[in-house]
Amino acid sequence: MKPLHTTLLSLALAVSLAACATPQPTPTPVPTPVAEAIPSPMPSATPARPTAAPTAAPTAAPPTAIPEPRDPLFDPRRISYAYQFTGSEIQALLEQRGSALAPVRFQVGDRSQSFTDVLVGISSLYSISPQLLLALMELHSGAVSSGGSANLAWAMGYQGDNGGRRGLYSQLRWGARELRYAVRDYTLRNPADPPPPLVFADGSRQQVSADISFSRYVLARVLAPTTGPGGLGWYLDSLVNTYARLFGDPRDPPTDWPALAQPFLTRPMADLAPITSFFDHDAPFLRQNGSLETYWGRQETDASFAYDGHTGWDYAMGPPDKVFAAAAGSVIFAGNSDDGCATPARAVIIDHGNGYRTLYWHLARISVEAGQQVSAGDQVGVAGESGCANGAHLHFQAQYLGRDVDPYGWCGAAPDPWAQSAAGQVSVWLWADMPSPCGPPAPGVVVVDDGGPGFSSSGDWQLSDVGYGGGSRYAASSFPGSAAQPWRAAALAPPLLALWHPQLPAAGRYRVLAYIPYALNGLDESRELRYVIRHSGGESSVAVNSEDARNWWADLGTYDFTPDGALVLGGSLAGDLRRGVWIDAVAFVPVR
Structure with missing residues (x-):
């Protein structure tokens, strides 16, 4: 966090917002030879399930009335x-x-x-x-x-x-x-x-x-x-x-395999890293078939979503960026994988004991050994470009019962094509430290979505059908001027503003998260997206690099709030000019 340039600036913005804000409509959720x-x-x-609410403990499978x-x-x-x-x-x-x-x-x-x-x-x-x-x-x-x-x-x-x-x-x-x-x-x-x-x-x-x-x-x-x-x-x-x-008889259906887990993963890196490739729900076989279907249920062909047929997620990381275990488990592979490339890929695979595995590919260095027990956050290696990598990055992959799944789950309106495939599997939200953008929030978590109760805005925001709850809004950033950058002229047009005002269930300490969608809107993302948070101790200003944070929740900090005194202010004022500013949900997560 860094202090606001002046308290008067935040007060002026708040007054301006209160004067001109008008509630916006809630977006529509979108053996014979x-x-x-x-x-x-x-x-x-297996039928597709709705994305699970983010809680830490795995859930048991419901009893089956009729044997398979x-x-x-x-x-x-x-x-x-x-x-x-x-x-x-x-x-x-x-x-x-x-x-x-x-x-x-x-x-x-x-x-x-x-x-x-x-x-x-x-x-x-x-x-x-x-x-x-x-x-x-x-x-x-x-x-x-x-x-x-x-x-x-x-x-x-x-x-x-x-x-x-x-x-x-x-x-x-x-x-x-x-x-x-x-x-x-x-x-x-x-x-x-x-x-x-x-x-x-x-x-x-x-x-x-x-x-x-x-x-x-x-x-x-x-x-x-x-x-x-x-x-x-x-x-x-x-x-x-x-x-x-x-x-044992391979014709028998498995009866003791683990059920789908509730969220248990954490991000495998210290700091947010830009996403360079999505998981393809259409056909994750590393073979092109014309399109990539993201977990939002959208067919994408733009190179921004990277390549068709991808089996996991790619993050823009390289030496000396450390790669961490996404959850506790046993290292079942730590070595070189011959993927048919000029050189083998250095890789680590962790079995989490609940039917899930996570795979970490293209490493520059491996820090663990097969058979080793690891905890969430333990270093497993350093990101690199070994194997079939086209530039340094971390390829992160999740599997459930041996089949590739998307740890971001499925948010599409239609059934997940990969879950319905003969070779496919059901994907659910697996990140334990952040709420799903399309599932119900965990108990105690308060989410104020753009266009929903507690949200107000001013100005002509553009609407997108990608984002928390099926939509978001965006605009080009405007630069307010800065003593640190006197050579850059301040924007003359009035800023677009947004305000999130939650009704919290009780006074206490909350972690504040702002969702940043990943969608193409003709603008490069702002590298200095600004928020002002009003809390019991006063006001705090936070800047977010939305290039790194998109498709994730930006952490705005942890603060003490009264039930009706919390406010988060955002808008088109940013530390750069004519770059993309996203307005979407803000979550208030109780800290116990």
């Missing part, structure tokens, strides 16, 4: 996830069975990494269950239960590409990527069209029907290149039996 193409029932997508049906081949959720089966459990299984995989190490870039480390990293990156990958290796080479290494060169059974995939590391990467491509291709197609044909070991191709089930197609895609058309049915049955022998 696949070749025969015998269809299996399509797995039902058993999948005829392989429960589709088990393709993506294995609950409580990460590094230590994998290594224990391999050692217990005397597997030749247990002592294997690979050189990945400048790091020597165990087979278990590589398996955890690659299965998390591609959203493929490590149990499924181990079952495939056991089926083709007996690698999980055998101490011999004779068959490891063709551990996944794939001898195509003129033998170019020979070797355990290449086989593992091929299997994980082929499964990922099958999931992607099944999801991105028009549902009325069949997915791409199966390609067998002899090069022959076979079309499948448009209504083939998700699990049957994905498993057939990874098995077909290892056999001929006549052997596919046997391989599908054998894979199910192999998986069942190692891990």
Whole structure:
């Protein structure tokens, strides 16, 4: 905070606002061979839920009245996830069975990494269950239960590409990527069209029907290149039996997996950093399909929202910016990830024990080790540009039950397309330290939205349909003059003003937050957006860099207030000229 230039300035603004403010209207919230193409029932997508209210503790799943049906081949959720089966459990299984995989190490870039480390990293990156990958290796080479290494060169059974995939590391990467491509291709197609044909070991191709089930197609895609058309049915049955022998019947629906969590994450950086890429709810497969759909339910094509198919969020960070654990958990991967780039990506993955993982990619330096327990706010590394990064940044990714999700939830009016996808998952607001812009506030939190009760404004603000509660308003900034910048002329036009006046439930200490939308309005964001807060101790002035704060809540400080004495004043007066000024919700969060 910094003191106001003069108390008279804030008083003049307040008087001006009281004289000319007029209430504005509230914005409107906006085992049969696949070749025969015998269809299996399509797995039902999990229905989208409204964004959860921000509280700290996870909630238990409501009791299910009717048991879920058993999948005829392989429960589709088990393709993506294995609950409580990460590094230590994998290594224990391999050692217990005397597997030749247990002592294997690979050189990945400048790091020597165990087979278990590589398996955890690659299965998390591609959203493929490590149990499924181990079952495939056991089926083709007996690698999980055998101490011999004779068959490891063709551990996944794939001898195509003129033998170019020979070797355990290449086989593992091929299997994980082929499964990922099958999931992607099944999801991105028009549902009325069949997915791409199966390609067998002899090069022959076979079309499948448009209504083939998700699990049957994905498993057939990874098995077909290892056999001929006549052997596919046997391989599908054998894979199910192999998986069942190692891990239990894959046709059974999971009954002990964690329910969706209430918010528990904190931002993985010390200071706000500009967002450079959104999560794509349309199809987060790192493959372009024409548009990016943000969590506001808007189709965006402008480069400001970065690239189509993005699996997480990018923040403009680089050395020496520290990256922190977003929540407590166990580090399940800390090393180099071979993403098919010129150099490996340095990455960290944390399992939070509640069905969620967070991934931190493109690091310049790693500060933790696999198996280490971390608390929220512990440093895990330094942001960088390793791997497939186009410039230094932090790629932050969240997964629920192995599938990518958006930690900002879903605020669109229509159902979330990713939640309805066969390969998708439900996204809910996961940030514990800030309220959702489209969900109900937590108990005790008072939000004054623009256009709602307690808000008034003057001047010709432009309206936007992006923002808290489905809308916001904006204007070009005007410069009031400054002794520190005498060479810059002050604006002559009267400023546009906005006032937030909450009715607080009780006197006490509150944290004041101002929401800054992320939307295109033809203006660059103000780097010195100004607010005046009236509290029990007087008045305080706060400047916000809205380039860094957009799509988030700017922290205006913590103050003591009486129930009806709190006021927040904002407007178009800023420390720069003709840049974007946003007016949206202000939240008052009780501090206990």
